[in-house]
Every structure is written in structure tokens, then in C-alpha cells.
Amino acid sequence: MSLLNREVFWPPADELTEVAERIRARLGEWPAAETRWRVCLTAPESPSASDLIVVTEHDDSIESGNAAVLEAHGGRVALRRGGERFALEGEWSDDWLAALAAFLDCNFEPHDALTLALAWRAGDENKDDAWPVDFATFPRVADLPAAPEGGFPACPDRLGLYPVLPGAEWVERVLDLGVRTTQLRRKSTDAADLQREIARSVEAGRRHDAQLFINDHWREAIAAGAYGVHLGQEDVQTADLGAIVKAGLRLGLSTHGYYEMLRALHFRPSYLALGAVFPTTTKVMPTKPQGIARLARYVRLLSGRVPLVAIGGIDARVMPDVLGTGVGSAAVVRAVTDAPDTASAVSLLQQMFTSQRENV
CATH class of the missing domain: 3.20.20.70 (Aldolase class I)
Structure with a gap:
């Protein structure tokens, strides 16, 4: 497996790609990605449906076409894709874009790859199990209505x-x-x-x-x-x-x-x-x-x-x-x-x- 033989980031970003490849190598064997996603650090002239355009502030003027848009600012990341919006909030590492590319290559849908990428922490690739397994590092879904007071009754742990x-x-x-x-x-x-x-x-x-x-x-x-x-x-x-x-x-x-x-x-x-x-x-x-x-x-x-x-x-x-x-x-x-x-x-x-x- 190698991410280096294709365009993972736009404009090309060798350092990010190398980190993404290092992370991907530690994630284990997964089915080949059905879509060759490209993480765009700036909007390309001709966006495609396999592009994820990253912006660091809200900007409705971006011509995204069929591409998805990732808005990352203020402790929140929102993915807009095909009329749907997935909003997450929390803390994340500096490697989150490289991790996003790695999880996309594991054939996860963008909103799930994004969730995993935000849960990723620098140095996880050095653990015996590099996959995010600490629930405390996972982001929270934003913009949800309040959960009902009291909570639902419990049921047996093993049904x-x-x-x-x-x-x-x-x-x-x-x-x-x-x-x-x-x-x-x-x-x-x-x-x-x-x-x-x-x-x-x-x-x-x-x-x-x-x-x-x-x-x-x-x-x-x-x-x-x-x-x-x-x-x-x-x-x-x-x-x-x-x-x-x-x-x-x-x-x-x-x-x-x-x-x-x-x-x-x-x-x-x-x-x-x-x-x-x-x-x-x-x-x-x-x-x-x-x-x-x-x-x-x-x-x-x-x-x-x-x-x-x-x-x-x-x-x-x-x-x-x-x-x-x-x-x-x-x-x-x-x-x-x-x-x-x-x-x-x-x-x-x-x-x-x-x-x-x-x-x-």
C-alpha cells in the first residue's frame, strides 16, 4: 500500500502525504478505497465529486460544484456533502488532515473517516494498536437537540x-x-x-x-x-x-x-x-x-x-x-x-x- 503514487492532497503536499502514508501503514489491512479521494487545501479550478475542499473559515462563495467542503475553525469541523451536513466539535491533533487521508484510504465514508481523523492523536502510529480506541479522544456531534431528561431505562448488557x-x-x-x-x-x-x-x-x-x-x-x-x-x-x-x-x-x-x-x-x-x-x-x-x-x-x-x-x-x-x-x-x-x-x-x-x- 502506498499513497505516494497518487494525488492525495492539492496542492501537492509531500510532508502531509508522508505522514498520511505512515499512519495508513499502521492501520492494518482494509479493503481498497472505492473512491480515490483528494483533500484540497485550496479550492481547485475544476472540483470533482472525489474532492474534499478544506476551508478554515465559513465561506459560501467557494465554488465547490459536486465536491464536499470541510469547514474547520473554532473547535468545529463541518462536512458539507451532497446536501447533507455533518458537524463535529472537540480537540484534534495537527495530523488530522493526514489521518483523514489515511482513513479515507481504508474505504470509510468521508463523515466516518473525519470522525476517526479527529480522534487520532500524534504518536498513535507508535502504539501496538494504532487504531483510535480511546473514547475520550473522539469528537462530539454538534448541533443536536437536547437528550430527553431522565434518560431511557437500561436493558441487559447482553441481549x-x-x-x-x-x-x-x-x-x-x-x-x-x-x-x-x-x-x-x-x-x-x-x-x-x-x-x-x-x-x-x-x-x-x-x-x-x-x-x-x-x-x-x-x-x-x-x-x-x-x-x-x-x-x-x-x-x-x-x-x-x-x-x-x-x-x-x-x-x-x-x-x-x-x-x-x-x-x-x-x-x-x-x-x-x-x-x-x-x-x-x-x-x-x-x-x-x-x-x-x-x-x-x-x-x-x-x-x-x-x-x-x-x-x-x-x-x-x-x-x-x-x-x-x-x-x-x-x-x-x-x-x-x-x-x-x-x-x-x-x-x-x-x-x-x-x-x-x-x-x-
């Missing part, structure tokens, strides 16, 4: 096997098989159907003293007295988190990388879902699959801070690798709902979690 199921009948069947954490993901716009399925699922959860989460439909979950709700990143903008806290429900939040993890942690959820680990056909994903190597890094950073759930394309074949990261829970969909024998599939998956606990 174990976590089937995500399409209906109450499935919830009842899986809970009868001994599963104690599950989620109802009901894809319906029929209000009566939702109310009926959620109420039936919540009742099944109560009978089995299980952790039953409702996907998306937080109002109905509150009305039914569910154990918890699971929301996506976009739902945080519209859901009444204060009402969920007041009702005593747990909250799980989906995340798809470092930036979204930090954003989600601001709201102090009961657990974080990390995904999609592998390609999945059960829903359209906004990001490419994370893979085992990234999952392991996420678990190392966040373990002990919040319960973690791996999700996305997980089945019995890959479950040992997933549990090998140390994650305390793994959500499955088709591994249960498409199994020829539901009881056998659940039993096999449960045994894997039992083996993990015995080996911890």
Missing part, C-alpha cells in the same frame, strides 16, 4: 439472540422456543392491524418475561405498554423521545458507522444496533455492509458503554464470526423466518450464544 419478526404469530412462536429478546417489525399502514399485532406481541412478551421491542411505531408501542421501541437514525428527528422516556420504554437506535454511533449516544439509548454487517435483502440499506473487521472495532470502542446488537445478513453460517467480536447480541431475520425448521434453527443459534457465554 443474546434477537430475532426481528414480521407478525405477532411469529413473536409467540419464537418466545415459546425460549428466545427472550425479539422485535416486531410490522410493515403495515393499516392502523387496526398495527394496533392488534402490537398488542398481541406485547402480551406474549409479558407472558414470557421477554424484551419485546416494536420497530418504528413508537406511539402504538407506548399505548400497548411495550418493553421498548427500535428507531432508525432518521426517526430521531420526528419521534417524541421525551414521551418514550416518560412512558418508561427502552430505546434501541440503528447506526451505520462511527458518526452515527456518536450521534445516537448523545440521546443515551438503551442499546445501539450496529450494521448492516453483511448484505441484506430484508430492507434497503443507506450504507454499504460494514463487515466483521469494522464490527470488531465498534465493539472494542463501545463495549461497556452501551449494550450492542449486530444486525444485517446474519445467519448460522456467520454467527460464530459475529460473536467472535465480543458483541453481546445479534439480530436475525431470515435465519429464523426462512428456516425449514424454526425450532431447530432457533436451538442452533441459541447454542452459539451459550458457547460464547461459556468462553467469556
